[in-house]
Structure formats: structure tokens, C-alpha cells
Amino acid sequence: MHIMEGFLPSPWWQIWVVLSAPFVIMGFYALRRMVRENREALPLLAVAGAFVFVLSSLKLPSVTGSCSHPTGTGLGSVLFGPFIASVLALIVLVYQALFLAHGGISTLGANIFSMGIAGPVVAYAIFIAGKKVGINEIVTIFFAAACANIVTYVVTSFQLALAFPAEVGGFMASFMTFGAIFAITQIPLAIIEGLVIALVFKYIVQLKPEILIRIGVITQERAERLREGWA
Amino acid sequence: MQSIDHHFLDDYACRNALRGIDTRIKLILGLGAILIAISADTPYAPLFIAIILSIVTVFCAEIPARLYLTLLLIPASFALMSVIVILFLTGGGVPILTIPLPWLTFTATDVAALNAFLILSRAIGGTCGLLFIALTTPMIELFSILRSLRLPDEFIDLAMLLYRSIFVIIGEAVAIYNAQVMRNGYSSFRKGIIAISMLSSSLFIRAWDRGEELMTAMDLRCYDGKFEILEPKASLTIYHILPVFLFLSLAGILAFLPLPFPPL
Secondary structure: OOOOOOOOOOOHHHHHHHHHHHHHHHHHHHHHHHHHHOOOHHHHHHHHHHHHHHHHOEOOOOOOOOOOOOOOHHHHHHHHOHHHHHHHHHHHHHHHHHHHOOOOOOOHHHHHHHHHHHHHHHHHHHHHHHHHHOOOHHHHHHHHHHHHHHHHHHHHHHHHHHHOOEOOOHHHHHHHHHHHHHHHHHHHHHHHHHHHHHHHHHHHHHHOHHHHHHOOOOOHHHHHHHHHHHO | OOOEOOOOHHHHHHHOOOOOOOHHHHHHHHHHHHHHHHHOOOOHHHHHHHHHHHHHHHHHOOOOHHHHHHHHHOOHHHHHHHHHHHHHHOOOOOEEEEEEOOOOEEEEEHHHHHHHHHHHHHHHHHHHHHHHHHHHOOHHHHHHHHHHOOOOHHHHHHHHHHHHHHHHHHHHHHHHHHHHHHOOOOOOHHHHHHHHHHHHHHHHHHHHHHHHHHHHHHHHOOOOOOOOOOOOOOOOOHHHHHHHHHHHHHHHHHHHOOOOOOOO
8 A cells, every 4th residue: 555656745745754764764673683693684684575575565365356466565674574574665665666667756754654664564563462372373473464464554545634634634534544444455455465465374384494493473382383284 | 476576666766768857957857857846835846847747757767657657656555545644634625525424523624634645746746756767877877976976985885885785686587486386385374474484594594605705705706895887988078958947947947936725
């Protein structure tokens, strides 16, 4: 769900830039720390970011047919944490604007906030909570990815509603209308994205669990338990 | 291939006729146009920007007109949905269109229509500015600009590695997708979900392996935490600065002149 170039009037696009900046700067520091501690991290982050980019330019099989791109940031957040995910989202969003004409430069702040901050933070929180409670990782990943997608679209509706409040009913009426219109495409899409990311996670655990164990997403025992469960 | 959008604008940017012109002046033109377009209070400046930049992109940069038009249509579905909401939500003035539905009535007024038109024109003007940058400035040249902006080295290296990885991964994605289509991988919705998950996961694993190989290759070449970029030397000349300056001032004047809108 990208807000297109030129759509947000002043002062809203500046406000979202200011709100997103601290997260991205925190992300810069997290990135620097990660690279210092483990110099292998950089190429791996790069391929993960490229994966998010390619994933978000895939068209998912969708019910409604229109704008059915996954956001992919849920996975990035679960793997590397929300701050790194916001840096990856910044790069991916700039590339999407410059390579595919999705999103834009002036709306970058707003799009980072919805796709790169709100979505990943929720996905990360759900994943950590699920881990604590001890729910099956695949189920948690489904909810994390689906909720990241839904939160992204709710925040986008929120941003549009703030910028364009309704004459009657003001912000809330506008928020409900934007939300309702985007829900037609986004709710099925969120469920599909959740399913796909959960299946992706399942296949990775089956084929190459070393990756997930090395970056500390799941432990050795959990990976073996999960694989035994399917066997 | 219909499912993966890999007509990257960067390919065209590398071959455009304005490639030799200094990156800074192209960025100033594109970003300046976007800024003016979104801060204008009347649709004149955004439309002026849209027309001039489209002409420059199609004729001076020699981007195929057909491609340019399809690119302009990419954000159209978003624009359409959002503009319709704005049309029926904002009010004031005389109602011009009423759609009665059983549970509520939608009303669009003349002020709302003008407002929606203004927002649409800003979006079109902004998109033309974005497309100008996307189609005339290859990403490679933007990296040296990012360096001169003093962004962290790790970030720029990450951006460059990510850029490189995209092309590697997308090639594999296309190959896997074609193989899946030939085996009826997307013949039903259920199969489609499974197929796309298998595609994504094997893509992820392959990408990860590539990353590890790349790491070894970088170690062998003594990577010490910063990629050096060779900056192409293009010089700023008055023939480039003057038209850009003229265009931006004209657009700026159009944007901030208290012109009547609507014209009558």
C-alpha cells in the first residue's frame, strides 16, 4: 500500500518524514552495530532486502485482482528486528519508486512509517509474544505477516484521513471511508500474505534451518521439533 | 512474463539520451519540480510541470512515449480510489452530483470536485518529476550523490549490495516461475498459493547462499567496510543550469501567483 508521489499535501508529508526519521536513524545505529559485531551481516542483509523487494514486486494470486503486492516487511522484521527492517524498507521503497514508479519521493516518509515502521513493529511484537507463549512458530509467523500487512494499510488510511478529513464527521468519517475502500483489496491480501510467508518459513525450516538458527530466530531444538512434527 | 514486474526503469535510465548531463542538475530539476508541484495551491503549476517534464523525458531523454504513458498509469488505481473518496467526503458549495443508495447518499459538491482535481493534478505533476529522475538518472550515479550527503558508509554499501542482489534474484525468480507455469503450478488458487510459497522460499535460500558466496568473494578482495565508487566526471555548464533555473522559477511563479481557480 504505497501512497503515490504528490498525493500528500504540506504539511503532512513533512510531518511523516519527521516522525519516521528517528526510527531510521536508530536503524542506522543498529546496522552499524550489527556490521561491527558480525561482518558477515552486510551481504546477508542485502540479499534479504533484495528478497523483500522481489517479493513485493510479485503479484500474488488474489481474489479482487488489483494491486495485490505483498509488503514482505513482516519477514524482514521477524528475521532482523524492527529497526533494521526500517532501514531495509527505506532502501526498498526508494528502489520501488525509482525502478517501478510505486510510491514516491515526497511520500517516502509516510510510506516508511506505514510499511517500514508500523508494520514491522507489530510483526516483531507478535512474533516475540508468540515465542514467549510457546505457540507454534508457523502460526505466529502467519499472524505476524498478516497483521503487518493489515497494520500497514490501516496506517495508510490513517495518514490519508489526516490529510483529507471529511466535511461531515471530520477525521473519523474519512478514516472509515478510506479504510473500507482499501479493505476490499487489503484484507484478502493480508490473509494470503500471511499464508505465503508462513509457508515460506515452513519450507526454510524444512530445507535449510541453519539460516534461521544462525540469526537466532529459532533454536536448534525448536527446528528439530518442527521438522519432526511434519515427518 | 506477466507475474513479475521486471521492466526496471533503471534499464532505460542507463540508455537515456540525457545520461551525460551532471547528476546534480537532473536531481535538482526532478526534486524541485516535485516540491513545487505538491506545494502549489492551484492546478496550473503541477500541470505545467507535468507537460514540460513529459516533453523533456520523451523527446530530450528519448524514452519511448508508449512506455512513458504506461508508467504514468501505474499509480492510477491508487489515485482513482483515493480521489473518489475525497470527492465525496469533502464538501462546501453547491451539490453537483448525488448518488442515492439505500443506506446513505453520496453527494459531491463543486468545491469538492475542484479540490479533487487539484489533488489529482499535484499527484500527476509529482509523478512526472519522479519519472524524470527514474528515467534519466541511473542508480549507480545516485550512489556517489548519497556519499557526498555523508550518509553512513554501511548504509550506502547495503544499498549497493541490495541493488546488485535484486538483479541476481529476479533472474532466478523468473526462471523458477516459468518452470512452475509449465507444470500447471498456477492452475488453481490453492496451487497458486503453494507454488508462490515454494518459489519464495527457494528464492530466499538461494539468495542467502549467494550472500555467503559474495562474502567470501569480498573477503578475498580485502573488503574493509567501504566500497569505493569511481565518480564519472561530468561538468556543470551554464547551458544546463540556465534552462533548469528558468523552468523551476516559472513553475514556482505559477504555483505562488494568486491566480483565480476555477478560471471563470
